[in-house]
Each structure stands twice: as C-alpha cells, then as structure tokens.
Amino acid sequence: xxxxxxxxxxxxxxxxxxxxxxxxxxxxxxxxxxxxxxxxxxxxxxxxxxxxxxxxxxxxxxxxxxxxxxxxxxxxxxxxxxxxxxxxxxxxxxxxxxxxxxxxxxxxxxxxxxxxxxxxxxxxxxxxxxxxxxxxxxxxxxxxxxxxxxxxxxxxxxxxxxxxxxxxxxxxxxxxxxxxxxxxxxxxxxxxxxxxxxxxxxxxxxxxxxxxxxxxxxxxxxxxxxxxxxxxxxxxxxxxxxxxxxxxxxxxxxxxxxxxxxxxxxxxxxxxxxxxxxxxxxxxxxxxxxxxxxxxxxxxxxxxxxxxxxxxxxxxxxxxxxxxxxxxxxxxxxxxxxxxxxxxxxxxxxxxxxxxxxxxxxxxxxxxxxxxxxxxxxxxxxxxxxxxxxxxxxxxxxxxxxxxxxxxxxxxxxxxxxxxxxxxxxxxxxxxxxxxxxxxxxxxxxxxxxxxxxxxxxxxxxxxxxxxxxxxxxxxxxxxxxxxxxxxxxxxxxxxxxxxxxxxxxxxxxxxxxxxxxxxxxxxxxxxxxxxxxxxxxxxxxxxxxxxxxxxxxxxxxxxxxxxxxxxxxxxxxxxxxxxxxxxxxxxxxxxxxxxxxxxxxxxxxxxxxxxxxxxxxxxxxxxxxxxxx
Ligand code: CUV
Ligand code: SF4
Numbered sequence: 001x002x003x004x005x006x007x008x009x010x011x012x013x014x015x016x017x018x019x020x021x022x023x024x025x026x027x028x029x030x031x032x033x034x035x036x037x038x039x040x041x042x043x044x045x046x047x048x049x050x051x052x053x054x055x056x057x058x059x060x061x062x063x064x065x066x067x068x069x070x071x072x073x074x075x076x077x078x079x080x081x082x083x084x085x086x087x088x089x090x091x092x093x094x095x096x097x098x099x100x101x102x103x104x105x106x107x108x109x110x111x112x113x114x115x116x117x118x119x120x121x122x123x124x125x126x127x128x129x130x131x132x133x134x135x136x137x138x139x140x141x142x143x144x145x146x147x148x149x150x151x152x153x154x155x156x157x158x159x160x161x162x163x164x165x166x167x168x169x170x171x172x173x174x175x176x177x178x179x180x181x182x183x184x185x186x187x188x189x190x191x192x193x194x195x196x197x198x199x200x201x202x203x204x205x206x207x208x209x210x211x212x213x214x215x216x217x218x219x220x221x222x223x224x225x226x227x228x229x230x231x232x233x234x235x236x237x238x239x240x241x242x243x244x245x246x247x248x249x250x251x252x253x254x255x256x257x258x259x260x261x262x263x264x265x266x267x268x269x270x271x272x273x274x275x276x277x278x279x280x281x282x283x284x285x286x287x288x289x290x291x292x293x294x295x296x297x298x299x300x301x302x303x304x305x306x307x308x309x310x311x312x313x314x315x316x317x318x319x320x321x322x323x324x325x326x327x328x329x330x331x332x333x334x335x336x337x338x339x340x341x342x343x344x345x346x347x348x349x350x351x352x353x354x355x356x357x358x359x360x361x362x363x364x365x366x367x368x369x370x371x372x373x374x375x376x377x378x379x380x381x382x383x384x385x386x387x388x389x390x391x392x393x394x395x396x397x398x399x400x401x402x403x404x405x406x407x408x409x410x411x412x413x414x415x416x417x418x419x420x421x422x423x424x425x426x427x428x429x430x431x432x433x434x435x436x437x438x439x440x441x442x443x444x445x446x447x448x449x450x451x452x453x454x455x456x457x458x459x460x461x462x463x464x465x466x467x468x469x470x471x472x473x474x475x476x477x478x479x480x481x482x483x484x485x486x487x488x489x490x491x492x493x494x495x496x497x498x499x500x501x502x503x504x505x506x507x508x509x510x511x512x513x514x515x516x517x518x519x520x521x522x523x524x525x526x527x528x529x530x531x532x533x534x535x536x537x538x539x540x541x542x543x544x545x546x547x548x549x550x551x552x553x554x555x556x557x558x559x560x561x562x563x564x565x566x567x568x569x570x571x572x573x574x575x576x577x578x579x580x581x582x583x584x585x586x587x588x589x590x591x592x593x594x595x596x597x598x599x600x601x602x603x604x605x606x607x608x609x610x611x612x613x614x615x616x617x618x619x620x621x622x623x624x625x626x627x628x629x630x
Contacts, residue, residue: 004490004498005490006401006463007488011399012399012488013457015399016317018395022395026345030341044060044061048588049061050081051081056070057069061074070197075585077200079206080194082205084190086212086558086561086565087194088562089562090183090187090213092331092562093221093559095355096220098220099260100223100260101148101227102145104142107231113262113368115137115141116230116231118137120230128144130143130144151223152184153185157181158180159182159183159219161219162218165218166543169542169570173214178211178214179211185215190208203595206591206592209565210565214566214569216565217526218529220523222526222529225520225523229408231262235302235405237406238303240301240308240487242308242309242310242492243309243310243488244314244318244397245397246308246309246400248289249396250285251285251286252280252287252289252382252386253323253324254267256292256296257297257329257334258295258356259332259522261300262371263330263353264299264306266374270376279380280383289307291308293309293318294315294334294480294481299520310484311458311480311485312481313458315327322389325382325383326347326378328352329350330352331353333557339358349361350381351363353365362381400488401487402492403486405492415511416511419436430539436507440503441506442503442507445476445477445548446476447476447479447528448465448516448551449550449552450552451552451554451556452485452554455554462485462554465614466478466489473500473502474617475507476491477516477519480525496516497514522559528567529567532570543571543572546624549620550574551576551613553575554578556578568596568603568604569599571600574604576605576606577610577613592604
C-alpha cells in the first residue's frame with residue numbers, strides 16, 4: 001500500500017499531448033484545436049441574452065438595445081433560454097429511461113434481455129400497486145414496464161416515483177407548483193411556455209425549469225436507473241481499472257461510448273463469447289478487450305467490472321491510440337468529430353441509434369428484437385478490423401489505476417451495516433451512515449457529478465475538490481464523468497484512504513471502501529436522490545437539513561442543467577464551476593442563487609475559483625451541522 005500514488009493532471013496532460021502528436025502525423029483534428037478556433041466565445045451567448053426563437057430576430061440585448069423586437073427584456077430571454085436548456089436535458093435523460101423501459105417490455109426468458117433483478121421489479125410493482133402474487137416474472141416485467149412507459153404521458157397525477165420523496169419535500173413541491181406531472185408534458189410545457197409571445201417572467205420560467213428537472217430526476221432518470229437494474233442487475237462493489245492504459249495492444253479493442261446499457265451489455269457479452277475470442281485469435285489478436293468512455297462505461301463498469309478508458313474529453317484519445325478497432329456508440333455526449341477522426345485511423349466508428357446518427361460512421365441499427373445479432377455483428381466487425389491496424393501509429397500509454405466501483409444505494413447500505421459498533425443495530429437502513437455523520441467521524445457528503453468542459457483543465461476541479469473534501473472527512477459519492485475522473489486519478493482505489501482525514505480514513509478501513517464511491521452514470525444521480533430521501537426519512541430530518549451538497553464543477557451538457565434543477569429542487573445546495581448562461585440577467589441570477597430557497601430550501605452557487613468553491617462547500621456542510629447541533 002505504501003507505494004500508492006495518484007495519477008496527476010500533468011501526467012494525464014502529457015499522455016494527451018503524446019497522443020495529439022500521433023494525431024498531427026495523420027492530419028487529425030482535435031477538440032484542443034477547435035477550442036482555439038472558437039475562442040473567444042460569443043458574449044451574448046455566454047450571458048444568455050441572445051434570442052432566436054422567432055424570425056423577427058435574432059435579437060441580442062445590449063445597454064443600447066435593452067429589449068428584443070417583441071419587447072422581451074434580458075430577464076425573459078435568459079429565463080427562456082434556461083428553461084429550454086433544461087427541457088433538452090430532461091428529454092435526453094428521460095428518453096433514455098423510456099428506451100430502458102421499452103427494453104424491459106421486450107424482455108424474454110430466452111433473452112437477449114432478461115430480468116436479472118426480480119426482487120427490485122417486485123419492489124417497484126408493489127410501490128405502484130401492481131398485483132404481484134402468482135404472476136410470472138416476465139408477465140410482471142411487461143406490466144410494470146407498460147405502466148412505466150405510461151408515466152411519460154400520464155393524463156393526470158404526478159410521477160409515480162415522487163412517492164419515494166419525503167412527505168415534507170412533496171409538500172414543498174406542491175406548494176411551489178413544481179410537482180412533476182407526465183414527463184413528456186413537462187417538456188412540452190417548457191417548449192410551449194418559451195414559444196414567442198408566451199412567458200417572459202423569470203419566476204415562472206424558473207418554476208417550470210424546476211418542474212421539468214424534477215420530472216427527469218424523479219421520473220425519467222429514475223426509470224432509467226431502476227429498470228437498468230431490473231434488466232442488468234443492481235450494482236454491487238466490483239474491481240476494475242481506469243485510464244487509457246486499460247486498452248491492450250495485443251487485443252482487439254472495442255470501446256463502448258454513450259449512455260444506454262442495452263447496447264454495451266450485449267457487446268460485452270459477445271466479446272466474452274469463446275467463439276468470438278477464438279475468432280479474434282484466428283485473426284492474430286490475443287483476445288478481445290472492451291473498455292468504455294462516458295456513462296455507458298460507468299454502466300458496464302458498475303455491473304461487469306469493464307474497465308474505463310476515459311471520460312468525456314478523452315473520447316478522441318481512444319482513437320488516437322491507433323489501437324481502437326471499433327468505437328461503438330449509442331446516444332448522447334458523442335463528438336461528431338469521431339467520424340472524421342476515425343477516418344484518419346483504421347478505427348470503425350459504429351453508430352447504433354436512430355437518435356444519434358452521424359456522418360462518417362457505420363450505422364448498425366440496434367433494437368431489442370435483433371440486439372443479439374447486432375451485437376455479434378459489431379464484435380465481428382471489430383475483430384475483422386484488427387488486421388487493418390497501422391502498427392506505426394499504435395501508442396497505448398501504460399497509465400491506469402485500480403478502482404472499486406458499484407456503489408448503488410443498496411450496496412452502500414449493505415457495506416456500511418456493521419461499521420458502527422454502538423446503539424445502532426438497524427440493518428438495511430441508512431442509520432449506520434447517519435451515525436457516522438452525526439458523530440462527526442464523517443462531516444458530510446458531496447455528490448460530485450457531471451462532465452468535463454474545455455473551459456476547465458480536464459478533471460482538474462473534479463480531482464482537486466475531491467482531494468480537498470476527503471482530507472476534510474467529507475465522503476464523496478460520484479457519478480458520470482466526475483466518477484471517471486476520480487477513478488483515473490486513483491481516488492477509487494481503496495488505498496486512497498490515506499488521503500483522508502482521520503475519521504473518514506477509519507470508516508474506509510472498517511467498511512473496506514474507497515473514499516470516493518462510484519454511484520454510476522448520470523441517470524444514476526437518481527440513486528443520490530433516493531439516498532438523500534432515505535437519509536432524511538431514517539433521521540427524521542428534511543433533506544435540506546442534511547450536511548450534503550451537490551457539485552458539478554466541469555459540467556457542459558443540457559442534461560447537467562436538468563440535473564442541477566432537480567438536485568436543488570430536492571433540497572440540496574448545488575455548486576457549479578461553469579455558469580449556465582444566466583449572467584445576463586440579475587433577476588435570474590438572484591432567483592437561482594437565492595430566491596428559489598424560499599420554495600425548495602436550497603439554491604445554486606456558481607464559483608469558478610477552485611479554492612473558493614471547495615471552501616464554500618465545506619462551509620455549507622459545517623453550517624448544516626451547526627444548525628443541527630452536531
Ligand atoms: Ni451522462 S452528460 S459528459 S457522459 S457526465 Fe459525462 Fe455522463 Fe456529462 Fe455526458
Ligand atoms: Fe427577438 Fe422577441 Fe423574437 Fe426573441 S421572441 S427573437 S426577443 S422578437
């Protein structure tokens with residue numbers, strides 16, 4: 001253990017630079033070059049004061065032109081843009097959830113999609129008052145999936161999953177009129193409200209932003225998480241590795257990228273198939289290595305221990321290794337750049353979803369009915385491509401770190417059972433964790449989430465903030481590209497306990513956990529909501545009283561804003577390191593960073609300075625503790 005060492009940002013940057021040299025050799029473009037061409041960014045866009053929702057515009061707000069042609073002011077324009085941003089994110093997450101529910105609807109005992117966690121299925125059915133007695137598990141799966149699909153367009157009532165939120169939270173939502181109705185309806189309402197000549201009142205736009213976000217977090221995303229668990233298994237702690245060094249030069253390398261585990265699960269299965277491995281050997285490879293990028297990577301890492309090649313801003317790097325036979329993508333966060341880039345190498349860029357179609361890719365339409373054959377064909381395509389590699393271009397950096405991943409709520413509860421020795425003996429609840437927090441052994445928790453963004457040195461804020469938090473006895477639960485940043489750095493290696501304060505270190509030792517817990521992909525931020533809800537219920541406190549905050553220091557996508565909105569609406573203060581294009585309206589800024597506290601007992605903080613951001617989070621956690629007298 002003594003030789004444990006984090007991988008530094010500088011080391012990762014050196015790797016990237018080395019790979020960019022290969023890129024230069026073959027005339028490849030890169031995000032690093034494109035950023036230069038796009039900088040400085042448009043000021044109007046940055047401040048959110050550009051409107052082009054009708055063809056009288058586009059209108060831009062300046063001191064001399066304080067209103068658009070229709071008379072809308074900066075606050076209305078910024079507010080509408082913010083709501084549309086949210087709607088885009090909610091649509092993406094929720095449609096992903098819908099796809100998963102649809103996959104469950106097509107699950108069959110003979111596969112390729114089966115029910116791997118029947119217990120969870122039954123639990124959800126009971127929650128939703130669906131009769132389970134004496135039912136065949138697949139009949140039940142279809143019935144529950146049908147109801148889940150109906151949640152997207154339900155005629156009346158609220159999202160079923162909101163019943164998991166504490167009573168107090170639901171009261172707040174009702175009072176603020178942000179209780180989420182049908183998912184599709186919230187997205188449509190958002191689009192309708194922001195049509196030319198509708199809402200321009202910031203307060204109303206923020207309310208709908210929150211309601212739309214909530215329909216994501218307590219609707220679409222939770223559907224994605226829960227039914228992925230039903231189909232592919234609820235994650236339990238598992239060992240894996242992270243960073244580009246997980247790719248293997250002698251093997252056929254398949255990289256899965258995107259979000260929907262329906263594709264990657266089957267790719268992994270076929271890559272493991274003895275027949276396929278034999279085929280790979282017949283083509284001169286030693287075997288097949290599947291690794292991942294972005295959230296689809298998190299999904300298969302959590303359930304299968306599939307290694308993580310990298311996060312969002314490393315997606316081009318996997319191709320630049322010259323050793324990637326196929327990068328197979330489903331939906332979201334995929335650079336269109338992968339098409340032209342793959343053409344500079346032998347790499348096959350395989351798109352699979354009608355939702356995500358890109359030039360310069362091989363499109364293999366993936367659907368539940370033919371998924372088995374599709375996955376097999378893709379694995380075969382990668383194997384056949386092995387011999388086309390140009391050995392002169394191959395460079396796989398040997399950098400990687402060990403990581404323990406797979407901390408679903410169920411796994412966290414189970415892992416922490418028995419850690420505390422005293423009064424608490426309630427197993428299967430969050431009480432042991434609560435006791436660690438109340439006693440001060442752990443000061444609190446930060447949910448670290450979200451993407452990379454070229455505006456910030458990749459991973460820098462994620463990793464530095466995590467180091468600072470754990471040194472202060474604040475445990476990290478992480479998801480998305482933030483989790484991958486942690487894994488690449490080594491923070492998900494159990495040996496990272498040595499970087500913790502004495503209290504957290506002790507808990508890590510007793511529970512045998514790393515100080516940064518991998519909770520999954522971005523839709524799995526719904527796991528964090530469930531954990532917060534459980535902690536609140538088990539402690540008798542409101543969610544907003546818990547010494548827990550959320551943080552997305554390097555976020556970039558619309559989905560991240562939808563997430564931010566549901567995390568804040570759920571009562572957790574949320575810290576951002578990148579401004580969500582709202583600086584052009586003081587009224588919008590005021591609402592988001594303060595005003596909304598009256599509705600949901602939490603608000604946003606935007607802070608670009610690393611040290612300040614970290615200090616503010618610690619301060620907030622300590623304030624919450626002080627208010628509780630702990
Ligand atoms: Ni959905 S949304 S870059 S992969 S975390 Fe990664 Fe996570 Fe952001 Fe995308
Ligand atoms: Fe301009 Fe108003 Fe049209 Fe927007 S809606 S483009 S502000 S005229």
